[in-house]
Amino acid sequence: MLSQLSSTTDKSVFLPIKKKVLLVEDEVLFAKAVVKRLQKAGFECEHAESLQDARLLVKQFEPDMALLDMRLPDGNGLDLLADFVAKNINTIVMTAFGDVTDAVNAIKMGAIDYLKKPIDLEELLLIIQKNEKTTDLQASLDYSRQRDSVVNDSVQLIGESAAMQSVRQQITRIAQLSALSDAVQPTVLITGETGTGKDVVARYLHASCANHDKPFVHVDCASLPAELIESELFGHEKGAFTNAVASRPGLIESAEDGTLFLDEIGELPLGLQAKLLNVLERRMVRRLGSTKERPVQARIIAATNRDLYQMSSEGRFRSDLYYRLNVITMQMPPLRDRGQDVLLLANYFRQLTEKRYALPHHEFSTLALMAIQKYHWPGNVREMRHQISRAVLMCTQPMISEHDLGLPQMAAASASVSMQGETQVTLDDAEKAMLLNALEQSRHNVSKAARLLGITRMTMRYRMDKHGISV
Numbered sequence: 364m365l366s367q368l369s370s371t372t373d374k375s376v377f378l379p380i381k382k383k384v385l386l387v388e389d390e391v392l393f394a395k396a397v398v399k400r401l402q403k404a405g406f407e408c409e410h411a412e413s414l415q416d417a418r419l420l421v422k423q424f425e426p427d428m429a430l431l432d433m434r435l436p437d438g439n440g441l442d443l444l445a446d447f448v449a450k451n452i453n454t455i456v457m458t459a460f461g462d463v464t465d466a467v468n469a470i471k472m473g474a475i476d477y478l479k480k481p482i483d484l485e486e487l488l489l490i491i492q493k494n495e496k497t498t499d500l501q502a503s504l505d506y507s508r509q510r511d512s513v514v515n516d517s518v519q520l521i522g523e524s525a526a527m528q529s530v531r532q533q534i535t536r537i538a539q540l541s542a543l544s545d546a547v548q549p550t551v552l553i554t555g556e557t558g559t560g561k562d563v564v565a566r567y568l569h570a571s572c573a574n575h576d577k578p579f580v581h582v583d584c585a586s587l588p589a590e591l592i593e594s595e596l597f598g599h600e601k602g603a604f605t606n607a608v609a610s611r612p613g614l615i616e617s618a619e620d621g622t623l624f625l626d627e628i629g630e631l632p633l634g635l636q637a638k639l640l641n642v643l644e645r646r647m648v649r650r651l652g653s654t655k656e657r658p659v660q661a662r663i664i665a666a667t668n669r670d671l672y673q674m675s676s677e678g679r680f681r682s683d684l685y686y687r688l689n690v691i692t693m694q695m696p697p698l699r700d701r702g703q704d705v706l707l708l709a710n711y712f713r714q715l716t717e718k719r720y721a722l723p724h725h726e727f728s729t730l731a732l733m734a735i736q737k738y739h740w741p742g743n744v745r746e747m748r749h750q751i752s753r754a755v756l757m758c759t760q761p762m763i764s765e766h767d768l769g770l771p772q773m774a775a776a777s778a779s780v781s782m783q784g785e786t787q788v789t790l791d792d793a794e795k796a797m798l799l800n801a802l803e804q805s806r807h808n809v810s811k812a813a814r815l816l817g818i819t820r821m822t823m824r825y826r827m828d829k830h831g832i833s834v
């Protein structure tokens with residue numbers, strides 16, 4: 364059975380785009396050298412000799428960054444700075460040697476850095492590249508906020524095994540609670556091996572709850588760089604640190620009264636664990652550099668593939684945070700322990716790939732189905748998704764064989780069966796066993812059993828007749 368709910372699964376890719384730098388400098392020879400060096404390093408660069416030229420160029424060129432000289436023929440560079448900051452152009456000012464006042468004023472107004480003349484071209488390039496990295500990361504974080512907070516796709520939670528039914532029941536109960544009361548929702552901890560579907564369950568839970576139209580903010584604690592994680596989570600006020608040119612809410616605040624999903628929580632540095640615990644206990648958050656506290660209304664879901672209990676006994680995870688997170692726990696079982704769910708999932712991913720690439724319908728051969736059931740799936744559902752998609756894309760026949768699947772141990776097993784010359788007997792027995800098994804699972808409903816095996820009802824009937832099975 365498919366369970367489908369509205370949420371976000373889109374995973375677009377960021378392509379590197381040439382950054383545009385506007386240089387505002389009246390010393391023409393120096394400007395030429397800077398432009399040449401930046402272009403060589405892969406930037407798009409334009410040069411303006413005066414404030415007036417710069418104002419015109421900003422509109423046409425739309426730079427990401429600016430290098431701004433302070434002393435220009437028609438005025439002071441500071442006159443342009445406010446304009447640049449308002450347009451989100453990251454600006455580095457260039458001041459005359461010893462002119463500290465200009466530099467201080469520029470930083471107060473929102474310049475991200477300053478350089479004293481005479482300027483070394485390589486130092487200039489280093490500063491620009493450092494800034495470029497921060498901007499890219501910021502853009503990707505902004506994108507991630509936007510992506511996660513827009514509910515535009517569907518989450519499917521496939522599986523009928525007892526374990527998956529229990530997960531679904533827990534989700535239904537939490538959703539009921541969320542509809543009953545406005546009180547703070549209990550924290551949910553989702554554990555399980557990598558690829559078992561923790562992210563899917565978090566999104567499914569959000570989509571099931573009364574606040575499903577509110578933001579879903581996904582924070583990957585493992586991929587946020589250490590130097591940014593605190594300000595990303597808690598937000599900051601303007602001037603809280605060197606690059607804090609404007610006030611910014613953190614991810615906790617961005618979740619509003621939706622869901623904050625703290626993925627890979629086991630990777631959160633110990634210092635931040637204490638701060639997060641404080642947020643969970645007091646349900647208040649304070650931006651860096653601020654004295655004001657803001658209430659946290661979001662439901663908090665955390666996920667990990669680590670053993671947090673073990674980590675806390677070794678002092679690598681705060682035990683108080685562990686107990687605080689562990690109010691409701693959902694344990695995602697490994698795929699190899701989910702019985703017939705492997706067949707449901709394999710058919711789901713087959714159909715998904717066929718649909719996505721407008722391919723004709725395929726079926727799995729009996730040996731392929733056996734291979735899917737027998738394989739250990741160390742990478743769990745994620746591995747299955749990739750293997751099945753690859754097999755569907757590469758298979759030019761309507762029948763996907765066990766070889767098309769390319770599962771390591773099955774290739775060896777099927778080869779050994781052929782070597783023994785007993786293929787027919789083994790296959791017949793196996794096929795009959797699978798048919799009986801599927802019929803039992805579906806309480807003798809032929810259509811359901813056919814769906815479980817990923818074959819049509821007609822093929823199911825044909826095979827049942829062949830084996831003399833009747834219901």
Ligand SMILES: Nc1ncnc2c1ncn2[C@@H]1O[C@H](COP(=O)(O)OP(=O)(O)OP(=O)(O)O)[C@@H](O)[C@H]1O
Nearest residue numbers: 519520521556557558559560561562563668744745
């Ligand atoms: N029950 C399921 N139904 C449908 N698709 C699933 C299911 N479980 C997992 N998937 C798919 O498998 C892939 C991996 O799932 P997901 O990212 O949720 O795993 P995870 O446990 O969060 O992994 P990790 O620990 O590496 O973050 C995704 O493409 C997801 O869509």
